[in-house]
Amino acid sequence: MTENPTGPRRPATALARATALPPWFLIAAGVLVGGLVGGGYGFVEPPAYTATSYVVAVPTEKSDPASALGFATAYGRVATQLAVLGDAQVWAGVPVRTLKQSVRTATSPDAPMVAITATSSRPDLAADMANAVSRALTRHANDAQATTNVELQQFARATRPTEPSSASPAVTGLVGASAGGLLGGLALLVRPRRASEKAGRSASVPGPAVAADVHGQL
Numbered sequence: 001m002t003e004n005p006t007g008p009r010r011p012a013t014a015l016a017r018a019t020a021l022p023p024w025f026l027i028a029a030g031v032l033v034g035g036l037v038g039g040g041y042g043f044v045e046p047p048a049y050t051a052t053s054y055v056v057a058v059p060t061e062k063s064d065p066a067s068a069l070g071f072a073t074a075y076g077r078v079a080t081q082l083a084v085l086g087d088a089q090v091w092a093g094v095p096v097r098t099l100k101q102s103v104r105t106a107t108s109p110d111a112p113m114v115a116i117t118a119t120s121s122r123p124d125l126a127a128d129m130a131n132a133v134s135r136a137l138t139r140h141a142n143d144a145q146a147t148t149n150v151e152l153q154q155f156a157r158a159t160r161p162t163e164p165s166s167a168s169p170a171v172t173g174l175v176g177a178s179a180g181g182l183l184g185g186l187a188l189l190v191r192p193r194r195a196s197e198k199a200g201r202s203a204s205v206p207g208p209a210v211a212a213d214v215h216g217q218l
Contacts, residue, residue: 047164049123053134054155057112057141063149065112071141071150072112076105079116079137087139092132094125102126103133113155123161130158 057072059065078084085099092099099118106115116137118129134154141152 048119048121049126049161049164050117050119051123051127051130051158051161052115052117053130053158055114055116055134055138055152056155057114058151058153060145060149060151067148068112068150069109071148072114073107075137075141075152076107076114078140079103079105079114079133084133084136084140088129088132088136090132091135092125092129094129099129099133102129116158118158127158127160134158 055075057068057075059068080100080103082096085096085103088099089096102120103116103118106117107113114137116130116134118126118133120126120129134157138152138154141148141150145151
């Protein structure tokens with residue numbers, strides 16, 4: 001059986017071809033592929049809409065603003081608990097699990113206010129969920145008003161958003177192109193290093209003729 005002399009040389013030939021590519025090729029290819037992937041993701045992913053309602057904690061005659069600020073922080077944590085979301089699901093028309101995944105709250109260290117934000121692929125549902133949680137939280141807080149001496153009032157209702165809060169396909173395409181270009185640049189930095197390492201290893205190993213000559217001298 002005769003050996004195929006071209007078999008072992010194929011990996012080296014492929015590596016030589018990859019090394020011989022112009023430096024800008026990897027960056028251009030990364031930008032192109034990243035832009036296509038990012039833009040495609042922007043088209044496939046449905047737009048997300050965000051709506052926010054606000055409630056404010058008001059101290060009664062038996063309390064003070066500092067207490068109201070502290071209870072506002074506590075109500076911001078309670079808003080996404082099952083006791084509040086269980087009532088909110090009736091007004092929002094969605095299960096508790098959806099509210100748990102879609103609703104977030106935020107408080108301020110300077111103002112006794114709670115922001116309740118809901119996100120959905122439907123703009124009307126985003127507003128309904130934010131208002132439902134706001135209503136349920138206000139109801140639970142006022143049930144304990146005799147103990148806390150703090151009243152929770154609605155400051156602003158959530159309105160139906162007119163524009164999506166998620167990134168557009170153009171933005172996701174630009175982000176993907178930037179990431180692809182960065183990866184291409186990193187690959188460009190690694191490629192010459194691997195080629196030089198291989199050249200160094202091949203130079204350090206003596207060839208068959210050199211090895212035979214040394215053996216003959218011995």
